[in-house]
Amino acid sequence: MNIAAIREQFPILHQEINGHPLVYLDSAASSQKPRSVIDAINRYYEKDHSNVHRGVHTLGSRATDAYEGAREKVASFLNAALPEEIIFTRGTTTALNLVASSYARNVCKPGDEIVITQMEHHSNLIPWQQVARATGATLKYIPLQPDGSFTLADAELTITANTKVVAMTYVSNVLGLVNPVKEVAAIAHRNGAVMVVDGAQSTPHMRVDVRDLDCDFYAFSGHKMCGPTGIGALYGKKALLSKMEPIEFGGEMIDYVDLYESTWKDIPYRFEGGTPIIANAVGLGAAIDFLQEIGMDEIDKHQRQLAAYAYDRLSELEGVTIYGPKADRAGLVTFNLGDVHPHDVATVLDTEGIAVRAGHHCCQPLMRFLNVSSTARASFYVYNTEQEVDQLIAGLLKTKEFFGHAIG
């Protein structure tokens, strides 16, 4: 992988922040965009834009082709069987809420169970709390080991014949661990439950094959994988999606409308009410092209190497606590620096041009499990380098020194 050539393609990286070259280590929150994605969106607006699926004119069919072409790209990127198994959404959050509202609310009854983990992002936790509240189903958690991971034996014990939904993140945005979702999906299926995967952190980083995982639903966001904000998708098995009712009604999603009754289009359109997010879907398609050109396996390897390097360098610093397992971690490291509050850590780093995340990372229950109120997180992507990790370490040394002096 030629990082210099890759970095060249990201205009935003070439600037100074507070007098220092930008070191962007917050890609797990949102990644930066390559020139090709920015250009694809511009080109679409300059040459092809119109509404989709209705115009008989040339631009109408160009826009429709661009939009549906993006759907095909997503389908093949995830190895879905059919393009209509891809529903464009605003992102992971809307995709998961669609499964919760359209599928789970109609399937769950009192006595049923929904199984999740305590490491879930709020976007894969609160929708299930709400389904449980609305249907009388019980929300259950697979217990976590001290390092935040869970065992398949515990998954076996938690998932029962009463379980209707198992929902889990593929890669934890705090612990960096990669969950055995394929194995959990098999347990879910043996018990007659569906498997929902939160792919927000896995899709940007590794080869994902929804048919191999045999998950029933898979959600992800475009903005974390070099695509624009405001676009993501839900993958769902055709047999399940076809039985689900829409949750938004109006233009685009209808088939036949009568005064008192109407019918819906087939999937995926019945879940895409209103004018869809056309330009952003085109941008997502360009992002997929960009990632595939580099190769998902290469990206996976690169970010794991950076995370492993960062883990080692951080462990050398006195007073650092790192959260999550050491081995086999995806491209991020979450930590605390002595008793310096992560906000203060992030502010000192920011003055050095280094962008990291500080807070609870939308995982308050996990923070409680880890016994902290917040943490700092450095997350890596295709454009990051070992040298940037070194800059992070230098920034942390400065933080220690600063707070040592100021407090001591």
Place this chain on the structure above:
Amino acid sequence: MQLDDLYRRVIMDHYKNPRNHGTLEADAVTIKLNNPTCGDSIALQLQVDNGLVTDAKFSGEGCSISLSSASMMTEVVKGKTFDQALELADKFSSLMKGEPVEFEGYEDIEALSGVNKFPARIKCATLSWNALRKGIEQQQE
């Protein structure tokens, strides 16, 4: 952006030696607020008597900016009437907007003026003041 603008000696002193840290009697007015974006939380307690804040204490978790701000706020608000306290909260908001304001007789707070240059941290500095405002407004209802 200079770190020293943000982390002035006074601030670090309040962070390390917070004044009025702890809890008051059970009958004190208690306001719990958290900063939903970072998970920091504060519990502010006010002892009130006839439109007057007679005592104030706080507990909770937070960064240097939020804790030092809480420490200063509890110091300055003691002995103030509700209206005076709200006026101080308004003044603090102005300080966070970068307006030149003076806190006569309690200049420590002015050290927080540097937060204005770090917009992401304004929420930290204002948490305890929002709790104060909420507590007094509840009493005035």
